[in-house]
Amino acid sequence: MERLVDTEDEGMLRDAARGFLDENAPVSAFRTNRDAGRAFDPGLWREMAQMGWAGVLIGEDHGGADMGHRAAGILAEEMGRTLAASPFLSSAVIAASTMRVAGSDRLSQIAEGTALYALAVDEGPKHAPDLTAMEARPEGNGFRLSGRKVFVADGASADRVLVLARSGEGEEGLTLFDIDTARAGLAHTAADSIDARDFATLDFENVEATGEDVVGEVGGGLAALAPGLRAGQAALAAELSGLTAGISAMTLGYLKERKQFDRTIGSFQALQHRAAHLFAEIEVTASAVAHAGRVLDHEPERAQLAVSLAKARATQTAKLAVMEGVQMHGGIGMTDDYDAGFFMKRARVGAEWLGDYGHHAAIVAAMRGL
């Protein structure tokens, strides 16, 4: 397995991504999107796709760049740093990883950036795939799907949706479907999400699904979903790690510049120690995030521990970073004119999406015998 530091190729990818995003998707671009009520900028996504980002996890035979999960994490980190919004996680990471294992012929569309996917798993306020209740009622050679999915990222803008539904009892009773969002009986309601991105509630009423729509095996939904879910969790952890770097850099800059009581506030030891502690947490989290990417690339079947570790750590560190960021900025950090609040809101959404801290910490504890 490669080391936990960036390889030369990864360093170049990171520099290129940073250069592109600083130029084309700085935080001010996120503000523009938000004020326009737009979850992401389709033009920006086209450019990302042209650079190969949409196909980062797709084999060259389907037109992908096949750079691997650590590379996908580096892209997610850089996007997190400037809060660049795009369908990257939903389509290029989650859907691509799922479909690749399932051997779908839609991979080339994903690699092109033309197929936008959403993942519809959760039905309650917490991530819990095994609690799926949505009905997949057998009918003829296929199924009829009925029920409600909530907190579906990119659910209002996606062309297709991966949806987990119950075709039988227990953990073996779940099936994953790949459904066109235009299909009859499927309706979406866009949420007014605090991070100004596209999250939606999807209502299924007797939506038709044929055998061709099944991803993987009937009853093997959790297994079919696992590669995509793990990849998404790792990439989301990377995004949060990048977000943390972004807000922290902003905060450190402020600490070095802002004067109160005739002193730079960064010279106050109480703030210094808190900043140093945050640095420690950031470094520790960065290791877990890099490690998750490496394990996904080299031992994907053993990646759950590494992925849950990364998501748990990244969630907590981002929370600390945004809270310290707003507090250390004082009043200005509370204003909407300033960017700090954007980081806080996205960190909260990232904390819940694909499993919160307790969800992943429990997985880590269980796998470690606690």
Add this chain to the structure above:
Amino acid sequence: MERLVDTEDEGMLRDAARGFLDENAPVSAFRTNRDAGRAFDPGLWREMAQMGWAGVLIGEDHGGADMGHRAAGILAEEMGRTLAASPFLSSAVIAASTMRVAGSDRLSQIAEGTALYALAVDEGPKHAPDLTAMEARPEGNGFRLSGRKVFVADGASADRVLVLARSGEGEEGLTLFDIDTARAGLAHTAADSIDARDFATLDFENVEATGEDVVGEVGGGLAALAPGLRAGQAALAAELSGLTAGISAMTLGYLKERKQFDRTIGSFQALQHRAAHLFAEIEVTASAVAHAGRVLDHEPERAQLAVSLAKARATQTAKLAVMEGVQMHGGIGMTDDYDAGFFMKRARVGAEWLGDYGHHAAIVAAMRGL
């Protein structure tokens, strides 16, 4: 109900107790006891009894001073401040409160300080009266007790022991007995406790108990124990609150005196903020402790929430205070020649005894509908 501040009488009691303990039981006296392998100084206990402390919760008809639970808490606080070791909690608080409700004729001996009691409840590493397994097998007009009790405070030095045993199924199947520790079949093993006090394991092998030995009703053991347990928990919380005051005063003194880098270390802002935070925790805990005493005095039947709140808070604050105390003292605080370690060890014992943080926080949460 009286206010949460000391009344005039209470202020006088506190001053008197402090004066007496500073003179007769400073921390150095605790060290002398420890080095001599003595859990407490019987002479000191006689003097305490003469001042009415042993009878603080006993009615005047039995020779007690009947000062109430807040007063008992003030005495416990002051004892905690100098780590004064005595049978106060076991005999004058727990046994006295239990026996008073049960109407025992041994109250006057407790008030005199001549009867030393221990409370034997726990059988595992955590406080859990309802999990009592010790057998009380009916025989003739009485019972035979068999089983093991652990973590029995003053268990090696007590003349009598209050022991909870199982005479039937479920919560209604527990009975409390008042047993002479010299009775046949009862053996004790003194623990080498980190706080150098008397904790013992008690082994019961077919120990005879007559109907006269039952405290309260057969099958009503939990109810019979409740007044004593609550009183003990509140007084232990008070002791921990006093202990916290003791180590914190020592730490603040050191912060004002110790010089490093040509500055008094108390001038470093990072330490100042931690000291100020500790002060806040101390003040918040002090309120909960005072309140528990007041509620026990005025609405004893509704005291559990107040008592558990006090014990939970006092446990956490003491832990913070001793950890900050040792860390802020640096190397010297780690040496046995210095007193800080004594506070840390007693705080740990006090954290476990009569229910740990989680035990009491769970009670608070349940009673508040969480």
Add this chain to the structure above:
Amino acid sequence: MPDRLEDFRKEIAEWIAENLPDALRGQPRNEDTICWGGRKWEFRSQAQKDWLERCHARGLTCPRWPVEYGGGGLSRNEEKILRDEMDRAGAPSPLDSFGIWMLGPALLQFGTPEQKAEHLPEITAGRIRWCQGYSEPGAGSDLANVQTRAEDMGDHWLVNGQKIWTSYADKADKIFALVRTDRDAPKHLGISFMLIDMETPGVSTRPIRLISGASPFCETFFDNVKVPKEGAIVGEMNRGWDVAKYLLTHEREMIGGGSGGLTSGATLSEMIGDMDMVAGADPVIRAQAMELEVDSLAFCLTMERYKDMAESGAGVGHASAMLKYYGTELNKRRQEIIMSTRGSEALDWGEGLAAPWLRSKANSIEGGTSEVMLDIVSKRVLELPSK
């Protein structure tokens, strides 16, 4: 209790029973029911108007102020009884204002007889609404770093500069502001406490949008604003810092007591619902909620104990900074726990949970940051050395 006080209780209870409009009884206290008064004020109802006028006539908008300014002239004990009886009857406060809370006390302490006669009756009657102009972009925690300057132009001051965090500046008639009247004096000196009419040409305001949404806060700009010298400065010229310091205590108590919301309103269990249902068996959230509940209850008792201490005459002094610190940090924890318990559901603005969560982040900034509170405790209460 002395007979005189018992008589007062009876008398005031009867007065309330007769005068309090039924429509106002037991209303929740919020932006829709509060009466702020002022030139631009539009009463929410005839009942609100009646209640203000009746209370004012009886001196109950400012019960402890002297009768000559429209106050009630009540003693401390009488005021306590009044509050008890108002609470018992479910009566709303007839009038809230920064004039009552802040400018009034400052004028009573530092004002000239003319200033008192001019401003206090307007405040007690609810005719003039005041706002406070202390903070500036460069003067947050370091309030003494005031840059807004007032130049002496003979018969008037010429004021230029910018204030920030002026609550309701867009709705206020007048502002009491800290301005620099001596640019050469050391920081804390050279500042004066000045009264300025918001309708003076050159004064403008701009609302501040917070990360949690719309807010009552404004930026206030002074662009060559001419303030007549007569009665413009409260207290001594260049000693406005003394006035501000005196008032900071008032503000701190307001925020410390008010923001927690721990005793009033919904309990934590009501806010987060059934934990088993919502957050499952997650021990992390459960532990955090348990710890919060323990700390919240103990903090409520602490506010009570401090009140007892103050009332028993022992005084709490700078230790009140501890209450501000602890209460606001507690509220932030509370909001975090509500958000994580409610999960993805809470992430929609429409659910109404995100705004109070985000707003709570300001609790530990406004009215003196947590860091400033900890500095006060360590220096003034613990008396830790400065070097």
Add this chain to the structure above:
Amino acid sequence: MPDRLEDFRKEIAEWIAENLPDALRGQPRNEDTICWGGRKWEFRSQAQKDWLERCHARGLTCPRWPVEYGGGGLSRNEEKILRDEMDRAGAPSPLDSFGIWMLGPALLQFGTPEQKAEHLPEITAGRIRWCQGYSEPGAGSDLANVQTRAEDMGDHWLVNGQKIWTSYADKADKIFALVRTDRDAPKHLGISFMLIDMETPGVSTRPIRLISGASPFCETFFDNVKVPKEGAIVGEMNRGWDVAKYLLTHEREMIGGGSGGLTSGATLSEMIGDMDMVAGADPVIRAQAMELEVDSLAFCLTMERYKDMAESGAGVGHASAMLKYYGTELNKRRQEIIMSTRGSEALDWGEGLAAPWLRSKANSIEGGTSEVMLDIVSKRVLELPSK
């Protein structure tokens, strides 16, 4: 990998297979198995003695030191291979000593040819055991505040003063100590790095008992100790601070890496047993244990990542202070959780849980306090300003 290194690996693996006594294979590393050497050393077994002598003869007690002083003259890569093969064979370290870790590197960097020739061979052979004399009662975190003084008496130094926290001073043959040789110079100047034989009249030691029980630490007293001038000072006179600073880095790495014990030894689940059985369903302890496990694993990966960074030539610099801080705080948390999970059972000294718990409290003090580490990170890594 170059052929030369592959050859070396084969050669060293064969050598170990031939020379490592079976009795030493796979032994746990602890006070009973470590070989410290020195005049007073009594070997635990013939095997221990044989292993030391064979390794010394092959230059493997100090593999990277020059061959002329009894070292192995190995390159960085060769040393890594040696360590791999030793680990693979379950071989113990043949010799541990402060001479190897600290004095040796100091002499190699700052020593005269005579000093190197005199001391290094004694260290590599395990004939002389050194201890370190830096800290004093008044010089803890502020190490430069050295008060032990050495007066120039012509042919010798006259040393008076007291050192504290000198590990194994009662078992050491010689001490390298910071002493003040110029009382008028500013603090960091005027200090020299001096070598003193512990058998010199006037040197005495007293063991320090810790709150956790017996310890290797001592106080060391110097009462009119005469130190011959020849070769007594390492580096420049009055510039001992430079030598000490150079070595502090070494010490920090030792403690940071060693104290955590997170990758080696028992896992948390082994230490606390079945949580359901022991602590019941207490969500507070459960949440703490889960959080600790998450942070511990991520910290292990961080040590690995930092090693990768160092090996890739990127360097970690002052950020290593972060590892010391985080690792020691983590270990304190770990010990706290073990204690609370095991409940009353852990409160008996005899259970063997209390001593490591109490001992862990020193982790964040020794080798630079957590506070000093945070200062280093904020000033050197984050480059926060000093005013």
